[in-house]
Amino acid sequence: MQFTSGYGAEPGAWRLPGANLHSYTDMDQFVRYAQAAERGKIQLLFFADTPALDVDLDGQVPHFAIDPLLVMTSIARETERIGLVSTASTTFNEPYNLARQFKALDVISHGRAGWNAVTTSVPAAAANFGRAVPPRAEKYERAHEVVQIVQALWGSWEKDAWVLDVDGKKFADMDKIQPVGLQGRHVASRGPLPIPPSEQGQPVIFQAGGGEYGLELAGRYADGVYANPYTIEDGRAQRQALRDAAERAGRDPDEVKMFAGFMPAIAASRRAALDRRRFLDESVDLRQRVRYLGTMIGLPLGYEQIDEPLTADQLADAVPSPHDPRSARALQVAREGWTLRDVLAHGVIDYHPVVAGTAADVADHMQEWFEAGACDGFSVAIDGYHDGVDAFVDQVVPLLQERGLFHLDYAGTTLRDHLHAREQYGLDPRVTETAAR
Amino acid sequence: MQFTSGYGAEPGAWRLPGANLHSYTDMDQFVRYAQAAERGKIQLLFFADTPALDVDLDGQVPHFAIDPLLVMTSIARETERIGLVSTASTTFNEPYNLARQFKALDVISHGRAGWNAVTTSVPAAAANFGRAVPPRAEKYERAHEVVQIVQALWGSWEKDAWVLDVDGKKFADMDKIQPVGLQGRHVASRGPLPIPPSEQGQPVIFQAGGGEYGLELAGRYADGVYANPYTIEDGRAQRQALRDAAERAGRDPDEVKMFAGFMPAIAASRRAALDRRRFLDESVDLRQRVRYLGTMIGLPLGYEQIDEPLTADQLADAVPSPHDPRSARALQVAREGWTLRDVLAHGVIDYHPVVAGTAADVADHMQEWFEAGACDGFSVAIDGYHDGVDAFVDQVVPLLQERGLFHLDYAGTTLRDHLHAREQYGLDPRVTETAAR
Structure with missing residues (x-):
């Protein structure tokens, strides 16, 4: 951690x-x-x-x-x-x-x-x-x-x-x-x-x-x-x-x-997790992020569209950039119809892969990566410690333990x-x- | 401390x-x-x-x-x-x-x-x-x-x-x-x-x-x-x-x-304090210290004399060395008739002034130095911490406080x-x- x-x-x-x-x-x-x-x-x-x-x-x-x-x-x-x-x-x-x-x-x-x-x-x-x-x-x-x-x-x-x-x-x-x-x-x-x-x-x-x-x-x-x-x-x-x-x-x-x-951003629902990240995003430069999101998916995007989803025309023109490995996921999330603010709240431009969702969503992601041999373990970056550490420990860890993916005690x-x-x-x-x- | x-x-x-x-x-x-x-x-x-x-x-x-x-x-x-x-x-x-x-x-x-x-x-x-x-x-x-x-x-x-x-x-x-x-x-x-x-x-x-x-x-x-x-x-x-x-x-x-x-070496009596220091001296090179004591007081001293005091002839010949500021005290202690082992146990060759004695002896020394303007305070080196810190705190500090030389609480x-x-x-x-x- x-x-x-x-x-x-x-x-x-x-x-x-x-x-x-x-x-x-x-x-x-x-x-x-x-x-x-x-x-x-x-x-x-x-x-x-x-x-x-x-x-x-x-x-x-x-x-x-x-x-x-x-x-x-x-x-x-x-x-x-x-x-x-x-x-x-x-x-x-x-x-x-x-x-x-x-x-x-x-x-x-x-x-x-x-x-x-x-x-x-x-x-x-x-x-x-x-x-x-x-x-x-x-x-x-x-x-x-x-x-x-x-x-x-x-x-x-x-x-x-x-x-x-x-x-x-x-x-x-x-x-x-x-x-x-x-x-x-x-x-x-x-x-x-x-x-x-x-x-x-x-x-x-x-x-x-x-x-x-x-x-x-x-x-x-x-x-x-x-x-x-x-x-x-x-x-x-x-x-x-x-x-x-x-x-x-x-x-x-x-x-x-x-x-x-x-x-991970852990909450009772995906919507609640996205709202948590939207609050956190108040401290980042969203104008710059909207522009960069455009670069990632091959579209000229402006801040005025932040509370709208991509239009059908935009989706038809969008192509993930080969220069940023996060681009495919960014486009995938955008295709789900979220507003740009919510696309960003998914953490598609963050410096680590982000899962904003329930404890089960988080555990699913970790299981998928681990079983695919993508890593030997995780370095979990908790978005906000004051409640996020407890959420991970009390909600995600037990799921991983139930699935036989994490030890029950220190070795x-x-x-x-x-x-x-x-x-x-x-x-x-x-x-x-x-x-x- | x-x-x-x-x-x-x-x-x-x-x-x-x-x-x-x-x-x-x-x-x-x-x-x-x-x-x-x-x-x-x-x-x-x-x-x-x-x-x-x-x-x-x-x-x-x-x-x-x-x-x-x-x-x-x-x-x-x-x-x-x-x-x-x-x-x-x-x-x-x-x-x-x-x-x-x-x-x-x-x-x-x-x-x-x-x-x-x-x-x-x-x-x-x-x-x-x-x-x-x-x-x-x-x-x-x-x-x-x-x-x-x-x-x-x-x-x-x-x-x-x-x-x-x-x-x-x-x-x-x-x-x-x-x-x-x-x-x-x-x-x-x-x-x-x-x-x-x-x-x-x-x-x-x-x-x-x-x-x-x-x-x-x-x-x-x-x-x-x-x-x-x-x-x-x-x-x-x-x-x-x-x-x-x-x-x-x-x-x-x-x-x-x-x-x-x-x-300080604090004990119930001067004799008990010297015995504490004699135990500590088992870990130092006493042969070398006896020789050096001789240099300090202008006499050729050998280890074979360690359990004897200076003779009258030696005392008559002894002169404190001007090259070591500890020499005068070394000779003063020797003149009191202690064996060489006890002269050394007084700490006459230690790297700080030593008082081996009761809490009152220690407090007296500190009072004398402080009132003479020899320092603004002390850096007390406790000889052995496991009982020496308590001895200083519980026995010496109250005496200094009674005498109005040390604060009753932090400023x-x-x-x-x-x-x-x-x-x-x-x-x-x-x-x-x-x-x-």
Whole structure:
């Protein structure tokens, strides 16, 4: 389940009736949402992040949490099972600092931490570090170095290094705590990191980058990958490419799970769900969206038509654009006769596939994608948290459980348990093999 | 009150009977100590830090917390008043990352965060970032830039920028959220930081560096300074130098408070306190300490004499070394006739002045220093936390309160309230004045 700045995945979520206006800075609120997700046996919470203010706060909320590590620490202390994963940039962080904070979270949470290791391409983020965005090849070269050093630092204590022998006056066994001594072209670190292993050994690596570079990074290091397919075909193709990348890196492709972004709007009826999204759409630029909807279906559309459906003539002329994978669905919804406002309320231009409907509609969509092999799981983006987390947990999860598609309880106590990932103590053999590249 | 890795200020604290062996990674334990300190109305907890493993863990515990920001976040969630201050290096951190995490802690804690902005000189720390320690002048030039940028990022929201106007669809007033755009020789950041002000506006700056460079940094930016005087005279001189530095920077010298490091060992009698310290001394190299004690008082001393006092001949020859300010006290204690083991148990070679005795002995020492103007307050280093925090809070604090030397309750809700520091919203005029230097 994705968590952003505290209100919901939709920019207008903060205005929903009943929402806590101070959710952005209110850790009590984050804890309550996390506890609700844990009640639903959700495997993990995922905090995307970019170190920059990239929206106009006049009308929209920040995209990201005030600080993912500190928010996750707050949640870790008041939950017991749910995994805690966040993005942190390999481009603008030192590997020692990343290794230390994620390992500390892993220890504090008793083995529930994960790191989504991504490069950063946002110029505003680069400017916050007084730099320009590096070329793509250079960013990914650095990313490989950062991930390898971080994993080596995480592995610098063997499983039984922390001996705590009071009579023998031996706190730890320094023979089992090794420096790292990795030197890359961009970053380096000597180590060791002074933190013992967690209950899962070390945090889990996730990835979210696209393209060949992102696939290579994911194939080599990641146990989980965040992807944004818009269609089942797209999801199957992305998943296969990922599995191929894992095989090229000499791994079992089942080790790498792909999570597809997905945004449900859950209500008692499809009409009620669309009305919820129409309220949320008050915070987006609908003039621009109507124009873009026209581009997607090959028609010149104007805002004056927003409360009308497409005419018969327009429908006859409409053709889905090959440049946007969401176009076919947009046209399909329009053909059902909805007004343009309602077509948009279906989320046909959102950044994840949207299902606006009942809990059963949502469960049907997830079942269809999962059974078609379009993903290994979902990264659920709740539109507005204050009631949407409970709706998903209390209405959709039981349906998925009844259908045998979702576990009845956590598989264990650590994030690695939840993901059926191997435990990781000491050095990852993949790191020592490849450190010299 | 200083907090280190979780056991106590003495390296042998983890072995004390009753200590929790897993304190290093046990946030419940940190929370309990913090709650005890808060019961005693202690103004703040201070976490020193160096990003490196700089002790041999075979016999000693790590010097520092697994991660100060994450530990402070854990504590912030389960305390209400106590301030939370940690060191973070200006040498090996990006100002944007520092600004974001300390501001997030400030918001999460409702205005209780402080940052001890220090340069780092430890080669092992530099090596963890793949670098060498920069020359002193360069380190301090960067430190000025980092502090200025961090403060500017903290000030990038005016006090009333977060409007939360649901009907007006206005989340924040972007006219009151300004980019920073500072460009130094070493670091730069555009900003703004996407975090609204805390209840105290922004975190408090502390400093701990020595020498002219450190004094200049403290005089310009700090509201609190950690110092390590060994004598009252030394404390008065350091405090005056600090006040002079503040005046040179155009500030009221009363704005900068100096906290003197101080380590009590509290027991029912002086003998019992010395026995506590003798147990702790089992974890230090007593052979080396006996030799060094000899150097301090001008005598060749050997370990074979450890359970004997100085002879009359030795006492006649003894002269305190002018090279170590602790020498006069060492000789004074030796003249009282203690064995060398007990002379050392008095803490005459410790890194802070030590009082091993009753709560009244401890209170007397603090009163004497405070009334002599040797400090504005103390940074109390508890030798072993598991019983030492309670001993200080329940035995020493009431004596100081009875004597009118310590407050009966917190002065307010924020760290700035506790320190009688001015609130700080928006840009600090000192930053805009000096950013161009």
